[in-house]
Amino acid sequence: MSEQNRQVAIKFVESMGRNDTEGVRECFAPDGVAVAKGTTRFSGVRTLDMILGGIEAFKAMMPEGLNFTIKTATAEGDRVVVEAEGNAVTSDGTPYCNQYVFVVTLRDGKIVQANEYFCTKLADDVLWPVAERMGALAETQA
Numbered sequence: 001m002s003e004q005n006r007q008v009a010i011k012f013v014e015s016m017g018r019n020d021t022e023g024v025r026e027c028f029a030p031d032g033v034a035v036a037k038g039t040t041r042f043s044g045v046r047t048l049d050m051i052l053g054g055i056e057a058f059k060a061m062m063p064e065g066l067n068f069t070i071k072t073a074t075a076e077g078d079r080v081v082v083e084a085e086g087n088a089v090t091s092d093g094t095p096y097c098n099q100y101v102f103v104v105t106l107r108d109g110k111i112v113q114a115n116e117y118f119c120t121k122l123a124d125d126v127l128w129p130v131a132e133r134m135g136a137l138a139e140t141q142a
Helices: 002-017 021-027 048-061 120-134
Strands: 028-036 044-047 068-076 079-089 095-107 110-118
Touching: 002 021, 002 068, 002 079, 002 095, 002 110, 021 028, 021 048, 028 048, 044 048, 048 120, 095 120, 110 120
Parallel strands: 028 110
Antiparallel strands: 028 044, 068 079, 079 095, 095 110
């Protein structure tokens, strides 16, 4: 079961990086949540609908996606930890390169919680101005 869960977690991260809403939907339980850890504007708890709405906003903010490179993925039981690097260019041409760790908990092969750790200050500094200019993300905030 650990290997199957590992594959679901990797698919989730890769789908997020490609702005693939259907891929994310396939990985998540209907009651699943994503928790962006930290205390800045991108931090917070998001339901599946909010996650999918956020992906739609990110399509406009980063048209070519976040392009995650998976560095490691470790599974034990119902928990998977994925370390990744994201490399993107915003719609206004600004590079956005950040490092991520996702701690994913699954139930019956679906994600019920995905804790996301990343440099929220970098996200605020680079992505938030783009989001504000575009009016993006308003409906994705908890």
